[in-house]
Amino acid sequence: xxxxxxxxxxxxxxxxxxxxxxxxxxxxxxxxxxxxxxxxxxxxxxxxxxxxxxxxxxxxxxxxxxxxxxxxxxxxxxxxxxxxxxxxxxxxxxxxxxxxxxxxxxxxxxxxxxxxxxxxxxxxxxxxxxxxxxxxxxxxxxxxxxxxxxxxxxxxxxxxxxxxxxxxxxxxxxxxxxxxxxxxxxxxxxxxxxxxxxxxxxxxxxxxxxxxxxxxxxxxxxxxxxxxxxxxxxxxxxxxxxxxxxxxxxxxxxxxxxxxxxxxxxxxxxxxxxxxxxxxxxxxxxxxxxxxxx
Amino acid sequence: xxxxxxxxxxxxxxxxxxxxxxxxxxxxxxxxxxxxxxxxxxxxxxxxxxxxxxxxxxxxxxxxxxxxxxxxxxxxxxxxxxxxxxxxxxxxxxxxxxxxxxxxxxxxxxxxxxxxxxxxxxxxxxxxxxxxxxxxxxxxxxxxxxxxxxxxxxxxxxxxxxxxxxxxxxxxxxxxxxxxxxxxxxxxxxxxxxxxxxxxxxxxxxxxxxxxxx
Numbered sequence: 473x474x475x476x477x478x479x480x481x482x483x484x485x486x487x488x489x490x491x492x493x494x495x496x497x498x499x500x501x502x503x504x505x506x507x508x509x510x511x512x513x514x515x516x517x518x519x520x521x522x523x524x525x526x527x528x529x530x531x532x533x534x535x536x537x538x539x540x541x542x543x544x545x546x547x548x549x550x551x552x553x554x555x556x557x558x559x560x561x562x563x564x565x566x567x568x569x570x571x572x573x574x575x576x577x578x579x580x581x582x583x584x585x586x587x588x589x590x591x592x593x594x595x596x597x598x599x600x601x602x603x604x605x606x607x608x609x610x611x612x613x614x615x616x617x618x619x620x621x622x623x624x625x626x627x628x629x630x631x632x633x634x635x636x637x638x639x640x641x642x643x644x645x646x647x648x649x650x651x652x653x654x655x656x657x658x659x660x661x662x663x664x665x666x667x668x669x670x671x672x673x674x675x676x677x678x679x680x681x682x683x684x685x686x687x688x689x690x691x692x693x694x695x696x697x698x699x700x701x702x703x704x705x706x707x708x709x710x711x712x713x714x715x716x717x718x719x720x721x722x723x724x725x726x727x728x729x730x731x732x733x734x735x736x737x738x739x740x741x742x743x744x745x746x747x748x749x750x751x752x753x754x755x756x757x758x759x760x761x762x763x764x765x766x
Numbered sequence: 767x768x769x770x771x772x773x774x775x776x777x778x779x780x781x782x783x784x785x786x787x788x789x790x791x792x793x794x795x796x797x798x799x800x801x802x803x804x805x806x807x808x809x810x811x812x813x814x815x816x817x818x819x820x821x822x823x824x825x826x827x828x829x830x831x832x833x834x835x836x837x838x839x840x841x842x843x844x845x846x847x848x849x850x851x852x853x854x855x856x857x858x859x860x861x862x863x864x865x866x867x868x869x870x871x872x873x874x875x876x877x878x879x880x881x882x883x884x885x886x887x888x889x890x891x892x893x894x895x896x897x898x899x900x901x902x903x904x905x906x907x908x909x910x911x912x913x914x915x916x917x918x919x920x921x922x923x924x925x926x927x928x929x930x931x932x933x934x935x936x937x938x939x940x941x942x943x944x945x946x947x948x949x950x951x952x953x954x955x956x957x958x959x960x961x962x963x964x965x966x967x968x969x970x971x972x973x974x975x976x977x978x979x980x
Binding site for chain 2 (some may be wrong): 584643
C-alpha cells in the first residue's frame with residue numbers, strides 16, 4: 473500500500489493539508505475531535521512533534537489516531553529529541569502501522585521550549601534524516617545492515633521563503649530536494665508577491681510546494697509574528713486590515729484573509745497547494761476552506 | 767586557547783564545603799587568571815569571604831599552570847598547610863581540579879564551573895570556536911565550525927530559525943551558517959555549501975578520549 477497522499481500530490485490538483493497538535497497529557501478528546509472534524513476535509517493531516525520544543529503526546533500517537541479514524545496522517549519528525557537509532561526505529565514502527573507520509577524537520581531549539589535544561593540531540597539534521605528515510609526504503613539501515621522488511625514513505629520537508637538572507641535557505645532547499653523530499657510545506661507566507669518570487673526558483677525542481685497558511689487571530693498576533701518569529705513577514709496592510717476588524721470579529725477577519733490568500737494561490741496557480749496551520753483554532757479550519765471556496 | 771571558567775554561585779560553594787571548617791585554597795596562574803576567576807585577586811577575595819563565615823584558611827597558593835605536572839611540586843611545598851586542612855578548594859578549571867586530586871588525599875572541591883575551551887576575541891570576551899569533536903570539517907566551512915557555533919550543530923546549512931544573520935536562540939549571537947555562507951561566497955566557494963555533509967561520526971574519538979604518541 474503506497475501513500476494516498478502521494479497519489480493526490482501526483483494528481484496535479486490543488487492539495488490541502490492541515491495540522492493537529494497533540495495534547496499535553498493523556499486526554500485525547502480535543503485532538504480526536506479535531507481529527508474527526510478535519511480528516512475528510514483535507515488531503516492529509518500533519519501531527520506536530522513537540523512543537524516549539526514543548527513536551528506533548530507524541531506525533532506518532534496522533535498519527536495512529538488519525539489512521540484509526542480513517543484519515544491520512546503526515547508524521548512530523550524532528551531531529552531534536554532522538555538520535556539516528558531512535559529515528560530509524562520510529563520510522564519502522566510508523567510504516568508497520570500504516571503511516572506512509574513523513575515530514576523531516578530539524579526541530580526548534582531546546583531553550584525556546586518548556587524543558588529548558590534538556591539535551592538537544594541533533595544527531596542528524598533534516599537533510600540527513602531525508603536520506604535515512606530513503607536508505608530504509610532501499611532495505612538497509614544507517615549502520616549498513618540489511619532490514620527484514622523495508623519501509624516506503626512519501627517524504628517531505630519544510631522551507632522558509634521569507635528567510636533573510638534567502639540564498640543559504642535556497643541552498644538547503646536544493647539539498648533537501650536532492651535528498652529525496654517530494655513535497656514541501658512552507659513557513660507561513662503572507663506576502664504573495666514575495667512568495668511568487670520564491671516559487672519562480674522552486675518551480676525549477678520536480679517537487680510539490682504547499683504554501684504555509686497561518687491563521688491570523690488578531691492584529692497583535694500579526695505584529696508579534698512579524699517582529700519575533702524568524703522567517704515570518706506580515707505586510708503592514710494585512711496588520712492594518714486585522715486592526716480595523718470590528719470588536720470581537722478579528723478571528724472572522726483572519727479567516728477571510730486566509731481564505732482569500734488560498735483562493736488567490738489556487739486561482740493564479742502560484743503553488744501546488746496549501747498547508748493550513750490554525751494554531752489552537754483548528755475548529756475554524758472548515759470555515760477557512762469555505763472562505764477559500766474549497 | 768584557554769579553558770574558560772565561571773565562579774560557582776557562592777551559596778553552592780558553601781553547600782559543597784558543608785561541615786569542612788579548615789580549608790586550603792588553590793588558584794591557577796594561567797587561564798583562570800586571564801578570566802579573573804582563579805588568579806591571586808580572586809583567591810584572596812575568596813579567602814577573606816570564607817574567613818568572614820568563620821572558616822579557617824590554612825593556606826593558599828596560585829599554581830602557575832594548575833593542569834600540568836608542576837601541581838605535584840606545589841602540593842608538596844604546601845604539604846603542611848594542606849595536611850591541616852579538611853579539604854582543598856580549587857579555583858581553576860576542571861583540568862586543574864583533576865590534577866590536584868591526583869596528588870592529595872583530602873577532598874577536592876571546585877569553586878568554578880568549566881564552560882568551554884575558547885579564544886579571547888576582544889579583551890574580556892571569550893568565545894568557543896571548537897568543540898573538539900575529533901573530525902574536523904573547517905576546510906569545508908570557511909574556518910567556522912557549525913558543530914560548535916550553530917546552536918543545533920547543523921552541518922548542511924541553516925535551520926528555519928535563522929533571523930537576519932542571528933540565531934533564534936539568542937539574537938545577540940551570529941547564525942553560524944550566515945557567517946559560513948558570507949565567507950564561502952566571498953571566496954567563490956559556495957559549491958562547498960551545496961555539498962551534502964553525511965552524519966557526523968560522534969565516535970571519532972570515543973569517550974573517555976585518550977591519545978598515546980608512539
